[in-house]
Amino acid sequence: MKIKYYDLIQQTFDFPQPEFKVEEGKLFFHDIPLMDLIEKFGTPFKFNYLPKISQNIQQTKRWFKKAFKENNYKNNYRYCYCTKSSHFSFVLEEVLKNKISLETSFSNDMEIIRKIYKKGLVKQDIEVICNGFKTDEYLRTISEMINGGFSNIIPVLDNFRELDLLSDSIDTTFNVGIRIASEEEPKFEFYTSRLGIGYRDIVPFYAQKIQNHPHARLKMLHFFINTGIKDTSYYWNELYKCLRVYARLKKLAPEVDSLNIGGGFPIKTSLNFEYDYYYMINEITYQIKKFCEEEGVEEPTIYTEFGSYTVGESGGIIYKILNQKRQNDREKWNMINSSFMTTLPDSWAISRRFLMLPINRWEDSYERVFLGGLTCDSDDYYNSEQHVNAIYLPIYSEDKPLYIGFFNTGAYQDSISGFGGIHHCLVPQPKHILIDKNKEGEFSYKIFREEQTYKEILDILGY
Structure with missing residues (x-):
């Protein structure tokens, strides 16, 4: 027995x-x-x-490399670590061994960037994606660092006000992104994410505020849904809506070359956990490639911002x-x-x-x-x-x-x-x-x- x-x-x-x-x-x-x-x-x-942190990063890079080869995808992939998942110095030191970018959410995150630069862990060309609703302090710190030589800081605009404040304080050419305010699943208590700019407003906003801006250059469109990357009709529908905006922007703004699909890879929470990571990566790559070919635009560099997936299983x-x-x-x-x-x-x-x-x-x-x-x-x-x-x-x-x-x-x-x-x-x-x-x-x-x-x-x- x-x-x-x-x-x-x-x-x-x-x-x-x-x-x-x-x-x-x-x-x-x-x-x-x-x-x-x-x-x-x-x-x-x-x-x-x-070591588990680096293992997950390197495995994801291999999956994207394989998917790009399989789909003849002609642009690049960039792995970003979402610092809010764990701000500990030992985490940052481990992730930076893997030549990745960082994503921040608040002004104090930027002080971490300054610290690791002073310690010699990164150079001023470190790529930093600045997300979140930005306080005046957050915007001020971003501006100071761009003016001070951090050339690859990309503030992702969460609202119309942020561009005006950045423009007033940055005295050199700088890149920006725009975050899409995605629609939430029907079971949510609200219909649209509080973060980002609405689908219909993005192209007019670019045309009115960024297209002829003396310093700002639109580089990235940012897309993220709260439920994460899942093989559901809801996820694919939101991704298609994002791609439609990207195609419209690309035709109007050739300098837009990056699509950030955010985070959302799950981690193992049970011994019976099942998730086909490569299938999702391959399918996302295929769908982006196919959509861009149909629209006659160049496929973008794909960015991801994995936080829990990077550090959770360690x-x-x-x-x-x-x-x-x-x-x-x-x-x-x-x-x-x-x-x-x-x-x-x-x-x-x-x-x-x-x-x-x-x-x-x-x-x-x-x-x-x-x-x-x-x-x-x-x-x-x-x-x-x-x-x-x-x-x-x-x-x-x-x-x-x-x-x-x-x-x-x-x-x-x-x-x-x-x-x-x-x-x-x-x-x-x-x-x-x-x-x-x-x-x-x-x-x-x-x-x-x-x-x-x-x-x-x-x-x-x-x-």
């Missing part, structure tokens, strides 16, 4: 998988011995496996099960030694599900449980859709500690929860570990930040 946790996983999923394997009842992630990390650093701790967090509470005849609560609300805020705020697995005791029998956090808030819990709205873990035992891991958590969680700040019920920020791998395949571990102390927390609060 198969009653081990390992049996459950093998019966339910195709397992082992490229990033996961089990040896002697212990889980390995990209060959990293997670129990060794637990013994070395204790729990809870967050980690980032840095991250994880490890907890220890402190105890089990039996609240009634059927519900068993396994209490973790941290808080979901503070360490995985997406699980609380938008009911996001992550890939969760035990780290040890895979040879033990299993039980259905709920996972609870340490705060006194009733919303501090996690229930998974991974096993049909249930969580199964090795049976709790006071004599045999159980550790669990949440994987592919590297995007947004620290930004949303506020890294190093104060958290609900003053639950501390956990230790943060960086994991790297050299050419010989040896792992190295570095503590990026120790667990918050109560003194640090009280100091923030003014005590």
